[in-house]
Amino acid sequence: MISYIRGELAALEKEKVIVDVGGVGYGIYMPGQAMALLPPTGSEVKIHTYLNVREDAMQLFGFLTRDDLEIFKLLIGVSGIGPKGGLSILSKLSPDDLRYAVLAGDVKAISAVPGIGKKTAEKLIIELKDKLDIADVLDHAIGNDSVPAAFSDSSIQSEAVQALVALGYGSTESLRAVKQVTLENPTVEDLLKEALKKLF
Numbered sequence: 095m096i097s098y099i100r101g102e103l104a105a106l107e108k109e110k111v112i113v114d115v116g117g118v119g120y121g122i123y124m125p126g127q128a129m130a131l132l133p134p135t136g137s138e139v140k141i142h143t144y145l146n147v148r149e150d151a152m153q154l155f156g157f158l159t160r161d162d163l164e165i166f167k168l169l170i171g172v173s174g175i176g177p178k179g180g181l182s183i184l185s186k187l188s189p190d191d192l193r194y195a196v197l198a199g200d201v202k203a204i205s206a207v208p209g210i211g212k213k214t215a216e217k218l219i220i221e222l223k224d225k226l227d228i229a230d231v232l233d234h235a236i237g238n239d240s241v242p243a244a245f246s247d248s249s250i251q252s253e254a255v256q257a258l259v260a261l262g263y264g265s266t267e268s269l270r271a272v273k274q275v276t277l278e279n280p281t282v283e284d285l286l287k288e289a290l291k292k293l294f
Contacts, residue, residue, distance in 0.1 A: 095145045096143050096145050096154065097142065097143065098140055098141060098142045098143055099113050099115060099120055099122065099140070099141050099143055099154070099156070100115070100138065100139070100140040100141075101113045101114050101115035101116070101120070101138065101139070102114040102115075102136060102137070102138060102139075103132060103133065103134075103135050103136065103137050103138075103139045104119055104135065105135060106129060106132070106135065107121075109123055109124075109126075109181075110122055110123045110124060111124055111129060111132065111139075111141070111156070113139060113141060120154060121154065122141055122143060122154045122155065122156035123153060123154065123155045123156065123177075123178075123181055124141070124155070124156045124157070124181075125157070125162075125181055125184035125185040126185040127184065127185060127188055128156075128157060128158050128162065128184070131158060132158075141156035141157065141158070142156065142157045142158070142159065142160050142162070142163040143155065143156045143157075143163075144156075144157075144163060144166060144167065144177070146177045153177065155177055155180075155181060157184075161189060162184070162189050165184070165189040165192060165193075166180050166181075166184060168222055168225060169183055169184070169192075169218070169222075171221075172217060172218050172221045172222065173217070173221075174214050174217060175210075175214065175218065179209060179210065182207055182208060182209055182210070183204070183207050183210060186206065186207040186208075187203065187204070187207065191203070191266075192204075193226055194266045194269045194270060195219075195266055196218070196219050196222045196223055196226055197223065197226055197269060198255075198264075198265030198266045198268070198269050199219055199223075199265060200219075200264070200265055200266045201215045201216055201219065203266060204218060204219065250280065250281075250282055250285060251272050251273075251285065253282045254268075254272050254282050254285040254286050254289060255268045255269055255272050257282070257286055258271065258272070258286070258289060258290075258293070263293060267293065268289070268293075270292075271289040271290075271292040271293050272285060272289045274289070274292050275288040275289055275292070
């Protein structure tokens with residue numbers, strides 16, 4: 095319904111921002127991490143939005159990028175997680191951190207979000223794991239232009255991550271280390287050696 099709102103950032107409140115568009119102030123709920131990246135009040139902003147319509151209220155939820163908005167939509171598609179829950183998760187975890195946690199099966203990282211219990215975190219991981227893959231995480235985290243062509247084969251990364259986990263490293267930190275390696279045509283061993291350097 096409302097894809098985005100462009101206007102003057104009029105005010106920052108506890109959980110939302112007010113954007114002035116032609117003299118009308120729109121209250122938009124945003125994750126805390128996104129609010130921290132906004133320019134000073136008085137600046138022009140463009141916020142990608144999701145309109146949540148309930149019987150007793152209409153609420154706008156906003157994000158700095160379309161990618162962040164898409165992650166939010168995936169989150170609220172999980173049964174038991176509403177818009178406020180999705181916002182709470184993205185206030186604690188950045189979209190990339192959430193991707194790492196889902197792919198690594200890191201229940202602890204997700205259940206650390208206030209209001210998200212272990213069972214909900216497990217359900218979220220199960221439902222989102224098939225919708226994300228390692229190549230997707232690498233593309234978003236590093237930027238498509240800097241991902242070597244060889245990295246299109248996510249099985250190499252998967253093996254490297256599994257090997258690091260077997261060595262006792264956390265699954266989320268293993269994924270982070272592997273995504274930082276930018277070798278051309280790496281073998282699993284090459285990835286492993288470089289990723290280990292990142293972990294020390």
